Amino acid sequence: MAQLAIAKEFLTEYAKLEKPVQKAVQQAIGRFQSHTHAGLHLERVRNARDPRIRTIRIDKFWRGVVLAPESGDSYCLLRVLPHDEAYAYCASRRFTVNQRLGVLESRDELQLETVTPALEKAAASSGVGERLFDQIKDADLKRLGVDEDVLPVIRLLTREEHLEALQRLLPAVQYDALVALASGMTVEEAWAEVSKNLVEATAPQRVDPDDLTTAMARTPEQVVFVEGPDELTRILAHPFDVWRVFLHPQQRKIAYRETYRGPVMITGGAGTGKTVTAVHRAAFLADRLPGEDGGEDDTPILLTTYTRHLADALRDQVALLVDDLATSGRIKIATTDSICFGVIKEAQGGRSPKPLLDGEMRERWENEAKALAFDHTGAFLLSEWEQVILAQRITTEQEYVKCDRRGRGRPLATARKPEVWRAIQTLTDRMRQDGVWSFLQMADEAARILDSTGQRLFRHIIVDEGQDLHPAQWRLLRAAVAEGPDDLFIAGDPHQRIYENRVSLKQLGIEVRGRSRRLTVSYRTTHEILSWAVQILHDDLPVTGMDDIDDALAGYGSPMHGRRPVVRRFPDREAELDALVEQVRDWAASGVERRAIGVASRRRDLAEQVKRKLKAAGLPAYAPSAKSDGVKVGTMHAMKGLEFQCVAAVGADEGLIPLDSVVPPEMDDLTAHQHALQRERCLLFVACTRARDALYVSHTGRPSPFLPIPR
Numbered sequence: 001m002a003q004l005a006i007a008k009e010f011l012t013e014y015a016k017l018e019k020p021v022q023k024a025v026q027q028a029i030g031r032f033q034s035h036t037h038a039g040l041h042l043e044r045v046r047n048a049r050d051p052r053i054r055t056i057r058i059d060k061f062w063r064g065v066v067l068a069p070e071s072g073d074s075y076c077l078l079r080v081l082p083h084d085e086a087y088a089y090c091a092s093r094r095f096t097v098n099q100r101l102g103v104l105e106s107r108d109e110l111q112l113e114t115v116t117p118a119l120e121k122a123a124a125s126s127g128v129g130e131r132l133f134d135q136i137k138d139a140d141l142k143r144l145g146v147d148e149d150v151l152p153v154i155r156l157l158t159r160e161e162h163l164e165a166l167q168r169l170l171p172a173v174q175y176d177a178l179v180a181l182a183s184g185m186t187v188e189e190a191w192a193e194v195s196k197n198l199v200e201a202t203a204p205q206r207v208d209p210d211d212l213t214t215a216m217a218r219t220p221e222q223v224v225f226v227e228g229p230d231e232l233t234r235i236l237a238h239p240f241d242v243w244r245v246f247l248h249p250q251q252r253k254i255a256y257r258e259t260y261r262g263p264v265m266i267t268g269g270a271g272t273g274k275t276v277t278a279v280h281r282a283a284f285l286a287d288r289l290p291g292e293d294g295g296e297d298d299t300p301i302l303l304t305t306y307t308r309h310l311a312d313a314l315r316d317q318v319a320l321l322v323d324d325l326a327t328s329g330r331i332k333i334a335t336t337d338s339i340c341f342g343v344i345k346e347a348q349g350g351r352s353p354k355p356l357l358d359g360e361m362r363e364r365w366e367n368e369a370k371a372l373a374f375d376h377t378g379a380f381l382l383s384e385w386e387q388v389i390l391a392q393r394i395t396t397e398q399e400y401v402k403c404d405r406r407g408r409g410r411p412l413a414t415a416r417k418p419e420v421w422r423a424i425q426t427l428t429d430r431m432r433q434d435g436v437w438s439f440l441q442m443a444d445e446a447a448r449i450l451d452s453t454g455q456r457l458f459r460h461i462i463v464d465e466g467q468d469l470h471p472a473q474w475r476l477l478r479a480a481v482a483e484g485p486d487d488l489f490i491a492g493d494p495h496q497r498i499y500e501n502r503v504s505l506k507q508l509g510i511e512v513r514g515r516s517r518r519l520t521v522s523y524r525t526t527h528e529i530l531s532w533a534v535q536i537l538h539d540d541l542p543v544t545g546m547d548d549i550d551d552a553l554a555g556y557g558s559p560m561h562g563r564r565p566v567v568r569r570f571p572d573r574e575a576e577l578d579a580l581v582e583q584v585r586d587w588a589a590s591g592v593e594r595r596a597i598g599v600a601s602r603r604r605d606l607a608e609q610v611k612r613k614l615k616a617a618g619l620p621a622y623a624p625s626a627k628s629d630g631v632k633v634g635t636m637h638a639m640k641g642l643e644f645q646c647v648a649a650v651g652a653d654e655g656l657i658p659l660d661s662v663v664p665p666e667m668d669d670l671t672a673h674q675h676a677l678q679r680e681r682c683l684l685f686v687a688c689t690r691a692r693d694a695l696y697v698s699h700t701g702r703p704s705p706f707l708p709i710p711r
């Protein structure tokens with residue numbers, strides 16, 4: 001039986017076909033697969049650039065394009081195209097094995113030949129040393145995978161724009177190497193970029209130029225082998241969700257590594273596929289679970305994050321990735337809050353604890369602090385309890401008096417600490433009397449319970465959005481899984497830290513040193529949006545990762561291109577929101593679904609105002625996590641974990657971003673001041689990087705100082 005492979009482009013084209021055509025594609029593949037000699041249904045193409053290209057008839061109008069290597073019995077479905085386009089593709093494309101990297105590559109040879117005379121002409125008028133790659137030796141270019149056929153063409157280039165114009169014509173890995181060099185990287189740095197695409201840690205020793213099948217196996221982000229008809233059905237069932245099938249080698253290496261000796265941390269900029277990788281890891285671990293010790297142990301795997309809507313999104317992704325119910329049943333998907341709830345309920349003999357929502361907690365403490373005439377506000381006491389006492393697990397007044405509260409934003413004389421301690425004790429005692437809990441208090445208590453009983457709830461724990469978990473939640477997670485191989489798999493990005501929680505995993509007993517991995521290729525956002533948004537983060541204060549090491553988003557980039565972000569200034573809010581309505585209408589008129597448009601603002605009241613404005617203009621608008629069909633409008637905090645085709649960030653004014661009221665004065669506490677500013681930068685960055693194709697930012701008066709200065 002012939003072995004079938006599918007290319008990513010095939011799947012994305014298939015996704016867009018009408019249902020009857022999709023059916024015809026399936027039938028064609030079925031006919032082709034059911035013959036031992038698969039070549040039977042494949043038609044040779046006269047004038048094909050590459051003699052190994054064939055077509056397969058789908059119906060009168062559509063053709064599949066297939067790569068049929070001469071050796072071996074494997075076939076790769078490359079494209080599904082209208083008849084004429086399919087034959088034009090065959091007449092121009094040639095497939096090769098990259099001699100340095102061993103990966104499968106394709107080039108548009110016909111187009112390259114067509115553009116060469118124009119490039120020669122442009123090059124003829126350039127002086128010595130004026131061409132783009134004059135400083136790079138042939139040997140170095142070859143070391144990076146650039147081949148003999150591409151060399152003469154790129155030697156003609158005088159400008160980066162000319163290189164960009166060749167993106168769709170050149171083999172992708174060679175183009176990436178050239179872009180890296182053109183951006184000023186050294187050959188070694190460019191190699192680091194290129195080698196990200198390798199499945200193995202190093203380039204292959206020997207590469208057989210004719211062995212396309214091995215080359216396909218080395219290019220998993222572009223081609224996958226299908227194990228049988230069931231797997232094919234599975235793949236074709238959700239063709240839009242290509243992340244299920246095609247992982248970048250960086251992602252695959254991380255998600256499908258046989259084992260890690262202890263906790264592992266995955267970082268990477270927005271949209272680099274940390275969640276996707278975490279979901280694949282969960283599927284991998286769940287798949288191998290029963291075989292681990294052959295026993296009856298049915299301890300589940302936990303896949304967790306900090307909010308309900310993020311957990312819901314994880315649930316949807318697991319359901320898409322894992323068909324087998326027994327396997328998916330081994331993965332428990334829950335927020336850390338709900339795990340804590342369960343632990344306490346069990347410890348209370350089945351009686352549910354009564355947690356208060358954040359808003360309820362704030363109100364309660366504010367009212368009681370006033371009623372009891374404390375010298376401190378309820379907000380201050382609550383934050384002191386959560387961010388100092390629960391964070392550091394302080395249990396006595398003496399410990400509190402001695403504790404380090406740097407970064408808290410408001411200085412507190414040691415002499416006043418006992419009164420603060422006692423006030424907090426009073427308020428927590430009252431909560432106990434009323435039988436109510438805060439979520440962080442539940443986390444603290446649940447961790448203690450697990451520590452004391454030694455009960456280990458999970459076999460493995462996978463955490464998404466780890467950067468925003470509180471130390472008490474980390475202690476709970478640490479306590480919920482036995483220390484050992486594959487205990488904790490943690491995904492997070494310290495550049496997207498939008499809450500006050502800053503943790504050192506090491507101090508919480510989670511040692512990830514030597515086991516941190518980084519994803520660098522953005523799958524969500526275009527290069528234009530990303531390079532603009534990354535400037536928001538530019539700050540003198542380094543961003544410290546959960547492993548205590550400064551994180552610099554090194555190598556973070558996107559291969560996708562699109563329009564630059566638009567920044568607009570308005571005299572007042574009314575004019576700004578009128579223009580927003582027009583922008584949303586323009587997007588909708590250009591075919592963008594309303595639900596694929598997100599509008600973010602720093603403050604909730606502005607988000608509400610936007611919603612009203614859109615609704616009044618006949619454009620339905622809902623909260624970001626709502627399932628309803630309409631524009632999604634919310635605070636920048638609520639945008640975390642979501643993505644939209646088009647994003648508008650409104651109210652990017654000075655005074656609103658950073659929000660003055662959340663930034664403590666520099667004089668009071670420099671660290672807290674800096675951390676608050678950094679959080680505000682992260683928040684704007686998070687909002688802007690939700691955009692896949694288009695980003696629109698608007699403000700009134702002076703712009704937020706975080707907005708990149710136009711060049």
Ligand SMILES: Nc1ncnc2c1ncn2[C@@H]1O[C@H](COP(=O)(O)OP(=O)(O)OP(=O)(O)O)[C@@H](O)[C@H]1O
Pocket residue numbers: 242243246247248251268269270271272273274275276277493496523524640641642643689
């Ligand atoms: N290998 C892949 N192939 C296709 N799409 C991918 C792949 N990996 C990720 N994506 C897509 O890229 C987008 C971002 O992925 P994901 O949410 O996993 O990134 P993230 O790093 O967790 O992002 P953030 O930190 O911003 O929340 C999603 O739409 C996802 O489906």
